[in-house]
Amino acid sequence: MSPASRTLAVVEATRLRGHDPEYHAYVQVLVGGVVRAAEADGWTVTRLAADEGTDALLAATERADAAVIVGGEDIAPRFYGASGGYPHESLHRETADAAQLALVHRAIERGMPLLGICRGLQIVNVALGGTLVQDLGDGDHVRRGVPIPEVLTTHPVLLEPGSRVEELLGGPVVSVRSAHHQAVDVVGEALVVTGRAPDGHVEAIEHESAPILAVQWHPEDPGAPAGQLAALLGSLRSRARAAVGAVAAVATAA
Template sequence: MPIETRAPGARPGARLAVVEVTRRRPHAPEYHAYVQTLNERVVAEARRAGWSAERLAADDLGVDALLAATRDADAVVVVGGEDLAPHHYGAPAGYPGEGRHLEVADAAQLAVVRRAVRLGTPLLGICRGHQVINVALGGTLVQHLDDEAGLHRGTGSVEQLMTDHEVDLVADTRLREALVRSSALVRSAHHQAVGLLGEGLRVAAWSRDGEVEAVEHVTAPVTGVQWHPEDRGAEAWQLPLLLGQLAARGASARRAA
């Protein structure tokens, strides 16, 4: 039975930058339309929690413009999308399930994550965003997962491939404290996963087949989840609590300052 809890709200006027990959995918209209529903839900839920939320497209802006646009953000969410180009984590191209890479978006999102860690800006990564956190800090990715357990799928319609499965939250992590439970039923559709951890990161959740499902920085207020709390089929408590963690970490940083 879900544990009833109330997510912390954002302070009045707090600005949330929701950083997506691109606002244009003419080559993949069905995929793009579904990604839009996910990103729109992040913005809508954030606004309900009191954030002034804005969507920013990394591939459209590039490194300098995205850094400028997020400079004054109180918190950042890096959402899902295409695979990162493999040279960012020292791996070859040509892996199973490899799709189109957006190099400008990669560079811009990696830069935003690195600055958030350096400055202590609260940041949440979702799916690709979770992987961006790891790669930004020198970690690697598992390039393609098999589907023997039915948890990882990489081809076909994203909506049809969304899979419900359990994750175990690691004790004594901020994520477990924020979600107020030791395990959760989550929804995901991905064919890659975090491999070697980036510098300063620790695992915050595992899937039942042993893949990393969440990470968090040991000192900076940066968390990544492989699953999609913003999917319309996800349990409704997940996204508010994750956004609430951003608000709480931002409040802690202001008190410390």
């Protein structure tokens, strides 16, 4: 796969949050960080909004070599068999939820590398039948009553020895920037927990066989450790190249 052919879909829930401009502005900082890091790594980036619908998102990512699902609002509880009315419940974007869930399923079917960040991790888990803790309460994962750019906290994550994420980030313990009030509860089918916070909550998951990895924290935050996002994006690059090579080998054999 030549660098010119490397296309990365960066998929956010929406590009419009007129009801909450402060939150929207900070999301743009985070998504912009992913886009810039990917472009610096040689990707041709397409930035997509999932609230345009499932058909539109699948069509727009038809020829993508890899995808990143970034952060955003809570997933609508109906997608994981739960009800609303929980503390700190956000606006739900069910059209975006359905589209991103469909993208995960297709990524698995086709072997397309996919990285989930924050909401993206929860999308991956729910897509494979997992559930969520709907509110973690006050603690180490989010700060309340502060300006939006200050809601992230810094805490360690314990990585599973021998996991992809441990190999990428170079050690059993990493420092992360995090802001989430929900977390994985029941782990989805074929997913393996490869990172936890000191309080036990899931911080990283990987698929048993598909090239899918997701983290609950924000490696794209301006205050995140240098090189963390680049390392995770590097995994997409190597796996996308491997996938293209496998397809070429099959075509040659045929």
